Amino acid sequence: MIKYQPEKDKFTSYYLDKVAVGADLKSLDSLYEEKDGTLCIRSIDGYNFKYNSKEDLFELKEKDSISSLSWEQIDEQKELVVSFDQYLVKSKSAFNSRNVEIRKIIKDSEGRYWIATKYDGLFSAVKQSGEYNFFSHLHTSEKSKFINSEEIYDVYEDHSNVIWIGTKNKGLYRYTRYKYKFDQIETIQTSTGSLQLGT
Secondary structure (H helix, E strand, O other): OEEEEOOOOEEEEOOHHHOOOOOOOOOEEEEEEOOOOOEEEEEOOOEEEEEEOOOOEEEEEEEOOOOOOOHHHHHHOHHHHHHHHHHHHHOOOOOOOOOOOEEEEEEOOOOOEEEEEOOOOEEEEEEEOOEEEEEEOOOOOOHHHOOOOOOEEEEEEOOOOOEEEEEOOOOEEEEEHHHOEEEEEOEEEEOOEEEEOOO
8 A cells, every 4th residue: 555645745655464464465445434534445355454644554453254345334325225226127237236346335525426346337326306317437338438447446536526436457537527527547747747657
């Protein structure tokens, strides 16, 4: 895990395998913020880490058997997940809300839901008149609304209300609201030049 601090133009590495001694940390599954702003990381084999900002280190939380979305998160958004399941059935998808492996659900500042899945790409949803309208950003002919990856690692809204999407092997995407389109990001400009990105 690497943290970049733009105000200092500094990178800091955190070696999570040293925190979970003896664990076989194959790869990281998701990065998310809890309601109190605490940064958390989940490994693909079920280890959970919590960032201690005072000590500037990650601490090991409980290990669970869920490598995607936690049951608590699913319970909070049960209505959305049930509607998503019905949408997949109507779409004659090969998946349902369980085997598609939902990795993360967020609600952005405009009230739109974003659903990151492991096997069927990114979905968004808007609730209108008590019903959810879903849109696949993988199964679409509209290139501007397309993300060319079935496996979504993470979706995140930053403090500037920009939506960022991390994918497997297809890099980083940014959703530009006023253009209603996704842009694939190859470099990010920093105070000392451009920062190259890779997945």
